[in-house]
Amino acid sequence: MDLIANHISHRFGDLAVLDDVSFTVGAGEVVAIVGPSGCGKSTLLSILGGLLQPTSGAPELRGAPPADSLNPLTFVFQDFALLPWATVEENVEFPLLHTQLSAAERRALVEDALRRTGLTDFRQTYPKQLSGGMRQRVGISRALAVRPAILLMDEPLSALDSQTRELLMEDFVRLLADGGMGAVYVTHNLEEAARLADRIVVLSRRPGRIRELVAVPMTRAERGEVAAREKLLALQNQIWSLIRDEAIDAEREVQHA
Amino acid sequence: MLDRAGTPVKDETTRRVRFRGAGFVPASSRFGGWIALALVIALWQAAGSARLVNPLFLPAPSAIVRAIYELAMSGALWQHLSASLLRIGVGWLLGTVAGVVVGFAIGLSRLARSVGITFISALFPIPKIALLPLLILWLGIGEEPKIATIALGVFFSTAISVYSGVDAVPRNLIRMAQSFNVPFATIVRKVVWPGALPAILAGFRITASVALLLVVSAEMIGAQYGIGAFVLQAGNLMQTDQLLAGVVILSVFGLAVGKVIGWLEVRLLHWR
Numbered sequence: 001m002d003l004i005a006n007h008i009s010h011r012f013g014d015l016a017v018l019d020d021v022s023f024t025v026g027a028g029e030v031v032a033i034v035g036p037s038g039c040g041k042s043t044l045l046s047i048l049g050g051l052l053q054p055t056s057g058a059p060e061l062r063g064a065p066p067a068d069s070l071n072p073l074t075f076v077f078q079d080f081a082l083l084p085w086a087t088v089e090e091n092v093e094f095p096l097l098h099t100q101l102s103a104a105e106r107r108a109l110v111e112d113a114l115r116r117t118g119l120t121d122f123r124q125t126y127p128k129q130l131s132g133g134m135r136q137r138v139g140i141s142r143a144l145a146v147r148p149a150i151l152l153m154d155e156p157l158s159a160l161d162s163q164t165r166e167l168l169m170e171d172f173v174r175l176l177a178d179g180g181m182g183a184v185y186v187t188h189n190l191e192e193a194a195r196l197a198d199r200i201v202v203l204s205r206r207p208g209r210i211r212e213l214v215a216v217p218m219t220r221a222e223r224g225e226v227a228a229r230e231k232l233l234a235l236q237n238q239i240w241s242l243i244r245d246e247a248i249d250a251e252r253e254v255q256h257a
Numbered sequence: 258m259l260d261r262a263g264t265p266v267k268d269e270t271t272r273r274v275r276f277r278g279a280g281f282v283p284a285s286s287r288f289g290g291w292i293a294l295a296l297v298i299a300l301w302q303a304a305g306s307a308r309l310v311n312p313l314f315l316p317a318p319s320a321i322v323r324a325i326y327e328l329a330m331s332g333a334l335w336q337h338l339s340a341s342l343l344r345i346g347v348g349w350l351l352g353t354v355a356g357v358v359v360g361f362a363i364g365l366s367r368l369a370r371s372v373g374i375t376f377i378s379a380l381f382p383i384p385k386i387a388l389l390p391l392l393i394l395w396l397g398i399g400e401e402p403k404i405a406t407i408a409l410g411v412f413f414s415t416a417i418s419v420y421s422g423v424d425a426v427p428r429n430l431i432r433m434a435q436s437f438n439v440p441f442a443t444i445v446r447k448v449v450w451p452g453a454l455p456a457i458l459a460g461f462r463i464t465a466s467v468a469l470l471l472v473v474s475a476e477m478i479g480a481q482y483g484i485g486a487f488v489l490q491a492g493n494l495m496q497t498d499q500l501l502a503g504v505v506i507l508s509v510f511g512l513a514v515g516k517v518i519g520w521l522e523v524r525l526l527h528w529r
Contacts, residue, residue: 095437
């Protein structure tokens with residue numbers, strides 16, 4: 001299943017945030033969206049996932065999702081969005097409650113999702129008892145439980161400290177390794193984008209337009225190797241040079257407002 | 258200054274950094290409050306026993322305890338208390354159910370919100386006891402107007418705390434549920450309701466005291482039985498020990514309700 005941004009533009013009142021953004025996320029492909037702060041990255045992701053109505057243009061799907069997918073487009077949120085009154089297990093089961101699945105089928109999906117994120121021993125804990133990294137693992141586990149075709153990840157690591165980010169990045173690389181699941185990964189962190197994405201959408205300053213589509217010319221497995229580091233760094237620098245001046249302008253603008 | 262091995266070196270210019278982070282963290286000691294209360298009661302009792310205060314104006318605690326004991330023995334206590342409890346119970350329940358329903362409607366529906374908030378803003382400030390005479394005209398002189406007064410008082414506070422509670426449910430949780438195609442009714446049941454529960458229970462604390470206030474006022478205006486009527490009669494007869502016995506019973510009742518709500522909060526909001 002492909003996810004297509006078809007000429008998407010968006011305004012909040014008088015403020016234009018996105019201007020005619022078009023691209024396609026192919027099946028199993030990981031696309032990162034980067035750009036200066038306030039360029040509409042998160043807005044774009046909300047639109048792609050059907051949580052926000054764009055002013056013009058539309059998100060579209062092409063082809064059928066995998067037969068076992070319960071929620072083809074599934075979000076992983078920056079602030080985790082966990083139910084504080086529910087245990088880890090209940091949080092992961094939450095998106096399955098309204099489905100036609102039997103209790104046993106739900107149980108099996110929850111088990112599998114908890115196992116893949118290393119949360120099996122934490123099933124009975126409450127979110128407030130967990131560290132930020134573990135909370136985001138619950139968010140990821142919940143997303144995996146519904147068998148997504150495409151994960152929509154909205155700065156999933158930016159609320160975490162750098163060591164936790166590193167550990168979760170390894171989890172992402174592992175989860176996306178077999179190509180069975182695609183992702184749109186919104187981030188302001190170019191290193192994360194270069195590490196994870198097949199292609200990187202570079203947005204301009206607000207109103208966000210596509211400045212460039214950068215392909216990352218390596219498999220994700222290769223990128224873990226020492227030899228790849230220099231190449232990835234060069235790629236990050238290339239993207240940074242695209243957005244640096246605008247990032248400075250964007251920063252000043254935010255401070256005026 | 259450190260020497261190369263890392264041990265501090267002292268000389269005449271070394272001085273300790275002054276600690277300046279003290280205060281602003283008042284912690285209440287476990288028994289302090291009880292000791293203070295016991296002291297006040299002991300002083301009061303001593304003043305009474307020594308005849309320093311006229312028992313007609315302020316009877317000693319022992320006299321109040323005796324009055325409560327006699328009331329309990331004669332059955333009068335239960336007669337008054339049960340009349341008040343019935344009014345509070347029925348009135349509070351009616352007002353709370355209606356308030357929760359209307360509060361949720363205002364929190365979830367645009368139409369209910371525009372209409373509801375206008376009406377509530379207009380009617381909430383009215384002291385509900387002022388409506389008792391009107392309610393007596395409408396409903397007769399039985400229990401109904403007293404119950405209706407309490408229900409009205411409880412209703413408005415409940416509706417306001419419920420819709421504020423619904424408004425305070427983090428939007429990101431609702432968006433999360435929507436992103437998983439969770440149907441509206443399930444979102445209300447599994448996200449909005451538990452999310453609003455802290456505010457709803459906090460509202461119960463307020464409405465319990467509103468109900469107590471209104472039952473006493475209504476009973477003072479016109480009732481044969483009830484703690485309010487009893488306190489008023491005792492005052493008219495200058496039976497200050499009986500009067501204060503009634504006040505103590507009200508205070509104990511208020512404390513007990515507070516404890517019950519506190520227990521509910523611990524049980525239902527353990528996740529906080």
